[in-house]
Amino acid sequence: MASPHALQARGLELGYGERRIISGLDADIPPGRITVVVGPNACGKSTLLRAMARLLAPTTGSVLLDGRSVHAMATKEVASVLGVLPQTPVAPESITVADLVGRGRYPHQGWFRRWTPADDEAVAAALHATDVLDLADRPLDELSGGQRQRVWIAMALAQETDVLLLDEPTTYLDISHQLDVLDLVTDLNRERGVTLVVVLHDLNLACRYADHLIAMKDGRIVAEGRPTEIVTESLVEEVFGLRSTVIPDPASGTPLIVPMGRHHVDTPTAPAT
Incomplete structure (x- = not known):
């Protein structure tokens, strides 16, 4: 908890x-x-x-x-x-979905702490929760606006913080995915x-x-x-x-x-x- x-x-x-x-x-x-x-x-x-x-x-x-x-x-x-998803996030060119979501684990990495199975689990859970697991190996810039938005939300989820700030997380999403995202954060x-x-x-x-x-x-x-x-x-x-x-x-x-x-x-x- x-x-x-x-x-x-x-x-x-x-x-x-x-x-x-x-x-x-x-x-x-x-x-x-x-x-x-x-x-x-x-x-x-x-x-x-x-x-x-x-x-x-x-x-x-x-x-x-x-x-x-x-x-x-x-x-x-x-x-x-404290995790945050700003309104207009910017990603490095050609970064893949999995790599971007993995950056949400940054706060958990110390000077001598390497990537662990717990990090893999957190990233996989975030990709699954936002329904982008099948996009893990795709470059972010090849995705639609709605898909990119769900990937950014996955990165915020992978950070596993106690406080999460989301600035218009339903932008670019159709009504079905808007409800999915809001149901997801409610579950969190x-x-x-x-x-x-x-x-x-x-x-x-x-x-x-x-x-x-x-x-x-x-x-x-x-x-x-x-x-x-x-x-x-x-x-x-x-x-x-x-x-x-x-x-x-x-x-x-x-x-x-x-x-x-x-x-x-x-x-x-x-x-x-």
Whole structure:
């Protein structure tokens, strides 16, 4: 079982160059649960995840892992606890699927530790879980977008960390594989206790899979909590600018957002005579 870890943001200010994206943000990620971050484009959700993953240094404030700033910790120490799948990962040219997934074992390799049967097992399990085992010997750049995405997820799984950050892991996937991936990370959480933080665009999928939902807009957290407690028609309109009806999902019982659209056609009236 994974060990619980405290991941927190305190007074975060984040941006790119002179452009400020997030200011004064505090967040607590519930250990051993699935947290999903949602919000409109450019609201700061991926920026927040990048900071938590130590890929973006805050201007002020800090990201704390078990009370210590992740930016003050050694890279390998962070990587042994916290895995990350960024939105647009880049792989070396011509690398094979198996070699890329094997790089997820990097945090487990010490100065004198060589590749072991445990590493082979972790890689094989990750390839199997993401349904890419038959692609193990193929070069990554020969695969479709959806296949590549599943390979990147396999690399993150092979790292076997207690905390896993996934930035839009369902990108390029059809609805069937989207559900497969989200079922997979749910299994990781339920069976191993892995703490997950996932950025998703699809609010209905977020409501279905999240234990803890963070809704963001304009670089701030508008609401957070269990989807059944916070997702309302007024929240959807405030965050996404979308009028909707929120009903229980017949399959899961979680909130289901039915958009009404921004334009409505009134019933025509007869012309005056």
